[in-house]
Amino acid sequence: MKELTDEDLKIYEWQLDIPGHGVEGQKKLKNCVALISRTGGLGGPLAFQLASAGVGKLILAHGGDLKHSDLNRQILMKHDDIGKPRCEIAYETLKRFNPNIEVEIINSNISEDNVEELIERSDIVFDCAPLFEERFLMNRECVKQKKPLVDCGMYSMEGQLINIIPGKTPCLNCIFPEKPPHWKRKFPVFGAVSTLLASLGAIEGLKIISGFGEPLMNKMLYINTQTLEFKKIPITKKTNCPTCGTI
Amino acid sequence: MKIKFVFTSQISLIAKKNDQSIEVVDNSSIQTAIMELLKSNSQEFKELILDQHDQLLPAILLIKNDDQISFDDKSSLKDGDEIMLFSPMSGG
Numbered sequence: 001m002k003e004l005t006d007e008d009l010k011i012y013e014w015q016l017d018i019p020g021h022g023v024e025g026q027k028k029l030k031n032c033v034a035l036i037s038r039t040g041g042l043g044g045p046l047a048f049q050l051a052s053a054g055v056g057k058l059i060l061a062h063g064g065d066l067k068h069s070d071l072n073r074q075i076l077m078k079h080d081d082i083g084k085p086r087c088e089i090a091y092e093t094l095k096r097f098n099p100n101i102e103v104e105i106i107n108s109n110i111s112e113d114n115v116e117e118l119i120e121r122s123d124i125v126f127d128c129a130p131l132f133e134e135r136f137l138m139n140r141e142c143v144k145q146k147k148p149l150v151d152c153g154m155y156s157m158e159g160q161l162i163n164i165i166p167g168k169t170p171c172l173n174c175i176f177p178e179k180p181p182h183w184k185r186k187f188p189v190f191g192a193v194s195t196l197l198a199s200l201g202a203i204e205g206l207k208i209i210s211g212f213g214e215p216l217m218n219k220m221l222y223i224n225t226q227t228l229e230f231k232k233i234p235i236t237k238k239t240n241c242p243t244c245g246t247i
Numbered sequence: 248m249k250i251k252f253v254f255t256s257q258i259s260l261i262a263k264k265n266d267q268s269i270e271v272v273d274n275s276s277i278q279t280a281i282m283e284l285l286k287s288n289s290q291e292f293k294e295l296i297l298d299q300h301d302q303l304l305p306a307i308l309l310i311k312n313d314d315q316i317s318f319d320d321k322s323s324l325k326d327g328d329e330i331m332l333f334s335p336m337s338g339g
Contacts, residue, residue, distance in 0.1 A: 042338040073339075128338035135337060153336030155256035160336045176335045180257065180306040182295055187339065188260065194339075222255070222333070226265065233310055233333075 001031050002056065007100065012054050020212030026054060032209045033057040035122035037110050037138060039090035041073030041194030042152050042201070043128035047090065048076060049202035050126075051098045055209070058094065059122060061106040061114070062087045073191035110134050115141045124205055127151045128198070132179030139164060139172035143244045148208050152201040156188045159197040161221040162235070163204055169218050170237040171244040193225055248273050248326035250280050256334045261292050274323040277309060277316060277330065296332060308333035 004026055009016070012026050034055050036043045039062045047058055066077050066086050076093040077086065087105040094103050110118065110129065119125060119141045127138050127149055135151065142149040142164060149164040151172060164171050200221070207213040219232040239245055251268045259265050269287070271280050282301075285293050296307055303309070303318035310316075310331035311324075324330075 038338055040339055130337050130339040132335070132337060152338060154338065155334075155336040156260065158256055158336065175308070177305040180295070180334050181304065183257070183337075185339075187257070189339065222331075224255075224265075231313070233308075234314060236315070 001027060003027065004030060005100075008054065011100075015053065018212065021210050025210030025212055028210050029054050029206065030056045032123045033059065033121060034124050034126060034205065034209075035059045035061065035118055036126045037129040037134060038062045039074070039076055039086050040070065040128065040130070041075075041189065041191060042154060042198045043126065044074050044076035044090060045195045045198035046126055046128060046152065046202045046205075047094060048097065049199055050205065051094045051101055051103075053202070053206055054098070055101065055206075057102040057104065059104045059106065059118060060087050060090055061108065061110050061118060062090070063108040073189060073194045075191060075195065110138060112137065116145075119145050119147055122147065124209060125149045126201055126205060128201070130185060132176075132183060136172060136179070140243050142166060143171050143247065146247075148205075150201050150205050150208070152197050154189050154194050154197050157190070157193055157224060157226045159193060159200075159221075159223040159225075161197065161200050161204065161216065161223075163208065163216045165208075165215075165217065166244060167247050170235045171241060173243040174238040174241045175220065175235050177241075196225065197223070248275075248324070250275075250324055251327075251329045252280075252284055253329060253331040255331060256336050258292070258295050258332050258334050261295055262288060271324070273326075276322070277311070277320050277324065278318060280324055280330065281318075295334065306335055 032055050036047050039060050066082050076090045081089045091103050091105045115137050143166045146166045151162040153160040207215045220235050222231045253266045254262050271283050
């Protein structure tokens with residue numbers, strides 16, 4: 001296990017006194033590999049929060065180039081970078097902010113071709129993908145490999161957050177057996193909402209990795225920023241779930 | 248009695264509102280209340296919630312007050328109950 005350096009102790013001084021975290025928790029963060037699906041409105045700020053907290057290695061998977069319509073929420077990106085690969089811009093932003101962490105970029109989305117290998121190399125997975133096929137794929141593989149998955153979603157002024165801890169909580173398929181049939185890839189959202197959900201997802205991940213606090217278990221957090229309502233909705237594991245029913 | 252439906256994500260976008268209160272007869276079930284709700288909404292709204300056999304789509308959750316209930320729940324709703332129609336969200 002990598003030890004904290006003198007510089008680590010200076011950089012993370014403000015978070016080391018958080019009850020239940022401390023030097024031991026910080027060492028866990030430093031030795032953790034986190035896979036983040038996409039570097040957009042959710043994945044980008046989430047990766048930034050993990051980098052600022054000192055998570056040792058981030059693997060970012062996101063195919064495609066930056067477009068004008070990404071800039072209202074994809075805050076790792078810059079206007080000057082329109083047309084460049086998103087994951088390369090994210091890499092530059094994160095490494096400039098925290099050169100002490102390792103950042104690996106995969107210039108493609110998570111798919112059947114890479115999901116097994118990427119999750120095998122990770123300790124925790126953050127699902128910030130727009131497509132439900134990709135989300136169900138990560139869920140299936142995390143359940144199979146018994147890796148924790150933090151599932152973040154947003155729409156308009158709302159958001160959802162679910163921690164999937166295989167064997168202890170329902171999986172994504174228990175809650176949503178199928179994708180919504182009329183889902184549209186483009187949907188309304190403010191960057192402030194995606195950043196809020198990203199921060200909450202990062203907080204849940206930090207609690208799971210370090211072992212402090214009370215991660216959201218067997219509940220789904222629903223947020224409506226129109227009304228500032230936060231609701232924790234109980235969710236139940238399905239014994240006949242095709243994905244996690246046998247574990 | 249009055250039942251308040253709360254719409255989420257794409258459902259509220261299509262409904263063009265965040266919630267709707269409806270009047271239903273006393274002791275109505277959730278199915279009865281949803282069918283009543285659909286009378287004052289568009290076909291597009293209905294297709295976000297029910298399949299062609301008028302069964303709840305698997306991706307939609309029904310949250311009565313703070314707890315999930317099934318579409319087949321036969322228990323009677325009470326005056327003032329709040330039902331959230333929850334459609335899953337994603338990243339982007």
